[in-house]
Amino acid sequence: xxxxxxxxxxxxxxxxxxxxxxxxxxxxxxxxxxxxxxxxxxxxxxxxxxxxxxxxxxxxxxxxxxxxxxxxxxxxxxxxxxxxxxxxxxxxxxxxxxxxxxxxxxxxxxxxxxxxxxxxxxxxxxxxxxxxxxxxxxxxxxxxxxxxxxxxxxxxxxxxxxxxxxxxxxxxxxxxxxxxx
Numbered sequence: 695x696x697x698x699x700x701x702x703x704x705x706x707x708x709x710x711x712x713x714x715x716x717x718x719x720x721x722x723x724x725x726x727x728x729x730x731x732x733x734x735x736x737x738x739x740x741x742x743x744x745x746x747x748x749x750x751x752x753x754x755x756x757x758x759x760x761x762x763x764x765x766x767x768x769x770x771x772x773x774x775x776x777x778x779x780x781x782x783x784x785x786x787x788x789x790x791x792x793x794x795x796x797x798x799x800x801x802x803x804x805x806x807x808x809x810x811x812x813x814x815x816x817x818x819x820x821x822x823x824x825x826x827x828x829x830x831x832x833x834x835x836x837x838x839x840x841x842x843x844x845x846x847x848x849x850x851x852x853x854x855x856x857x858x859x860x861x862x863x864x865x866x867x868x869x870x871x872x873x874x875x
Contacts, residue, residue: 738796739828739835742858747781749822755785771773780818783860785811786869790827790860798856798875806875810855813871814843817862825868830857840869 711848748754754767761782764770771779799806819825830836839857856875860868 695801734827739859740831742797742827742829744824744826745789746823747819747823747825749779751781751785751821751823752779755782759784776818777820779821781821781823783815783869786819786825786860787817787871790858790869790871791873793827794829794856794858794873808873808875811871811875812843813869815869816842816867819860819868824863826861828859828861830859839870840872842867843872 750768753768756762756766759782761784763782764774765776766779768779771777791808795806795808796862828835830839836855836857839855839859842859854874856873857871858873859870862868
């Protein structure tokens, strides 16, 4: 139907290997570094899982999804400027979302459905990798994740929402998300 509401809305932001973009992001990081250290002691997270993504995870997920972009493929990623392949964003999201929903449904017989999902991919997940999925267990942790969402999204904190982050080995967020189920 032409008058049906949209079921999915997305905004695409492409990664760039440009030196000017990197220098802008580095100066922005320097200003936020002090705030992150100050807030770290107040934040409590619950680790749900550590994923093991092999060097060829992009190729494996590409077979299932059809996403064979060069930056996801072993040995080809270097030809387009990456030091190693990166995992597909939808792969990291699907794995994270599956864990969070299963964690929330463990004690329920009633199936849960995603009513709202807001997310931002922050840094690439270079392969091989062992990213860690963290579920925010208190208000301070939830505020930290919501701050990661605000620059690109009109995130509004909801009482019934869950927030979670997928972190790389250097403790940088690969993705940050707010979920209402």
